[in-house]
Amino acid sequence: MSLPHAILTALLEKPSSGLELTRRFDRSIGYFWSATHQQIYRELGRLESDGLIRALPTAQPVRGQKKSYEVLPAGRAELARWTSAPQDPKPVRDVLLLRLRAAAVVGTEGIEADLHRHLALHQGQLAEYLEIEKRDFGPGSNSAQDRIRHLVLRAGIDLETFWIQWLTHALDAFDDLPAPEEPDVRR
Amino acid sequence: MSLPHAILTALLEKPSSGLELTRRFDRSIGYFWSATHQQIYRELGRLESDGLIRALPTAQPVRGQKKSYEVLPAGRAELARWTSAPQDPKPVRDVLLLRLRAAAVVGTEGIEADLHRHLALHQGQLAEYLEIEKRDFGPGSNSAQDRIRHLVLRAGIDLETFWIQWLTHALDAFDDLPAPEEPDVRR
DNA sequence: AAGCCCATGTAACGGGTTACATGATTAC
DNA sequence: GTAATCATGTAACCCGTTACATGGGCTT
Numbered sequence: 001m002s003l004p005h006a007i008l009t010a011l012l013e014k015p016s017s018g019l020e021l022t023r024r025f026d027r028s029i030g031y032f033w034s035a036t037h038q039q040i041y042r043e044l045g046r047l048e049s050d051g052l053i054r055a056l057p058t059a060q061p062v063r064g065q066k067k068s069y070e071v072l073p074a075g076r077a078e079l080a081r082w083t084s085a086p087q088d089p090k091p092v093r094d095v096l097l098l099r100l101r102a103a104a105v106v107g108t109e110g111i112e113a114d115l116h117r118h119l120a121l122h123q124g125q126l127a128e129y130l131e132i133e134k135r136d137f138g139p140g141s142n143s144a145q146d147r148i149r150h151l152v153l154r155a156g157i158d159l160e161t162f163w164i165q166w167l168t169h170a171l172d173a174f175d176d177l178p179a180p181e182e183p184d185v186r187r
Numbered sequence: 188m189s190l191p192h193a194i195l196t197a198l199l200e201k202p203s204s205g206l207e208l209t210r211r212f213d214r215s216i217g218y219f220w221s222a223t224h225q226q227i228y229r230e231l232g233r234l235e236s237d238g239l240i241r242a243l244p245t246a247q248p249v250r251g252q253k254k255s256y257e258v259l260p261a262g263r264a265e266l267a268r269w270t271s272a273p274q275d276p277k278p279v280r281d282v283l284l285l286r287l288r289a290a291a292v293v294g295t296e297g298i299e300a301d302l303h304r305h306l307a308l309h310q311g312q313l314a315e316y317l318e319i320e321k322r323d324f325g326p327g328s329n330s331a332q333d334r335i336r337h338l339v340l341r342a343g344i345d346l347e348t349f350w351i352q353w354l355t356h357a358l359d360a361f362d363d364l365p366a367p368e369e370p371d372v373r374r
Numbered sequence: 375a376a377g378c379c380c381a382t383g384t385a386a387c388g389g390g391t392t393a394c395a396t397g398a399t400t401a402c
Numbered sequence: 403g404t405a406a407t408c409a410t411g412t413a414a415c416c417c418g419t420t421a422c423a424t425g426g427g428c429t430t
Contacts, residue, residue, distance in 0.1 A: 002282050003417080009289040019381055032284040039418065041383060066381070076293060083289045084297025087282055089305055092346065095189050095274055097219040097339050102196040102270045104335040106263060110271025118276055144364050148291040151357050152284050159279065162349050170338050177331050190389075206409055226390065228411060253409070377430085384423070391416085399408065 003043050004052075006033045008071055008079040011053060015070040018044055031129075031156055044069060052078055100170075112174055119167040126160035129153060190230050191239075193220045195258055195266040198240060202257040205231055218316075218343055231256060239265055287357075299361055306354040313347035316340060 010021055010029055021044075022037040024030070035043075047053045052075030056068040071079075096118065103111050137150045197208055197216055208231075209224040211217070222230075234240045239262030243255040258266075283305065290298050324337045 001416090002285055005289060006285055009285070009292055012292045017381080018383090022381095029288070030278065032279045032281050032288075034278045034280065036419070037381090038383080038420085041381095042417095045383095079289055080293040080296070083286050083293055084301075086301045086304060087286070089283065089308060089350075090281075091217065091221045092219045092343065093221065094219050094342075096276065097342055098189055098193055098196070099270050099274070100335055100339050101216070101219075102192060102266055104332045104339075105196055105199045106267040106270055108331075108335070109267070114271075114273045117273060121276060144295075145291045147360060147364065148287055148295070151360055152287050152291075154356070155281075155284055155353050156279065158349055158353055162345055163276075166342050166345055169341070173334060173338055177334065188389090204409080205411090209409095223391070224409090225392085225411080228409095229389095232411095375430100378428080380425100380427075382424085384421105386421085387419085389416105389418085391414100393412105393414085395410100395412070397408100397410085399406100401406075402404090 002033065003035055003039060004047055005079055005082050006035065007040065007043055007047065008052065008075050011069055011071045012076065012079070015056060015068050017066045017068045019066075020068075032152070047075065108174065108177070112171070115167055115171055115174070119164060119171070122160050122163040122167065126157065126164065129157045129160060133157065189220065190222055190226060191234055192266055192269050193222065194227065194230055194234065195239065195262050198256055198258045199263065199266070202243060202255050204253045204255045206253075207255075219339070234262065295361065295364070299358070302354055302358055302361070306351060306358070309347050309350040309354065313344065313351065316344045316347060320344065 006025075006029060007021065010016065010024055016024065018037065018041050021040050022035075025033070025035045025040065044053070048055065048069070051072060053069045053071050056070055096115075099111060099114075133150070133153055137146065137153070193212075193216060194208065197203065197211055203211065205224065205228050208227050209222075212220070212222045212227065231240070235242065235256070238259060240256045240258050243257055283302075286298060286301075320337070320340055324333065324340070
């Protein structure tokens with residue numbers, strides 16, 4: 001149950017319409033919590049009928065007409081409650097690691113190319129994060145808000161750095177692997 | 188669609204019953220792909236009716252009777268195909284980062300305790316991984332299988348190390364935060 | 375008027391989670 | 403012989419994903 005709270009956070013930062021939210025979930029917020037527009041509209045409906053947000057009274061809501069939402073006091077309270085409530089970290093769930101484990105059994109044929117591809121993707125993402133850091137978190141501006149947001153961005157940067165290092169290490173190890181154990185055609 | 192392939196990998200490593208699989212998904216495989224027994228039974232049924240695995244012919248399958256499965260050639264082929272097929276990395280989805288972003292808006296009240304708790308949890312997980320590394324991957328044994336599995340374990344170790352460092356950094360930053368942005372008492 | 379993007383949806387499906395059910399085996 | 407545990411399932415629900423629908427405004 002995190003999507004509604006992600007939306008509440010986004011709306012508190014800036015009241016928005018569904019499509020504007022979708023755009024923001026493709027950028028900043030989406031860096032650690034992604035969502036499609038279908039999810040967002042479904043959730044906006046629920047949040048509204050639960051009395052946590054309301055549509056800004058601008059024009060009557062016609063289909064195809066922009067409709068902006070803002071957070072109500074009950075919504076802010078719920079977000080504060082959720083934020084401070086303890087939550088266990090989710091166990092890791094990573095397809096690439098699973099594929100490697102499978103490759104240890106059925107052979108590493110073909111997976112190496114994808115490791116290279118992932119390495120490039122993570123390098124690209126890291127560059128994007130570093131660009132944002134340079135732009136948004138220069139030496140000035142030390143409000144609590146900025147420092148916390150910088151902390152979150154730092155997690156992204158360090159995570160990408162971890163993957164780059166690990167993938168580099170993995171590819172090195174692949175290079176001097178004692179030859180494929182392919183001839184395992186026993187069945 | 189990763190659970191069936193996780194099960195195929197597990198069954199290739201060692202034919203097992205549903206409950207044995209469940210136990211293994213609580214340990215080694217579960218370190219990067221978790222699954223409950225309900226999921227596993229459901230998926231075993233599908234894999235069998237798809238002709239990728241079969242029940243070992245021991246006793247007739249009575250309810251409450253152990254039933255072991257092994258992988259058929261078609262299953263091994265499907266796993267090899269899946270392993271070498273390119274797959275994009277999933278975008279990060281982390282509740283703690285989302286909560287921090289929310290805390291930047293509604294205040295950091297209460298979240299600090301949970302950061303401490305997470306730090307301890309990650310330290311415990313790291314210790315467990317290091318124990319496994321010492322036990323299973325000593326200086327000897329350099330088969331390709333072992334080296335690949337060690338690589339996967341290394342990812343786990345490095346990920347936990349990342350979280351420990353980041354949480355430590357975050358808690359440090361919290362300590363000299365310019366005080367809550369609600370009513371600042373010190374100035 | 376045709377085509378394209380903007381904006382808001384609906385519908386169907388599949389995986390993951392939680393709660394519950396039921397038969398067999400073991401412990402006392 | 404009864405309680406606990408082992409072992410295999412069923413059922414319901416929610417979230418995330420994919421495909422599709424509808425209407426308005428803009429450009430050509």
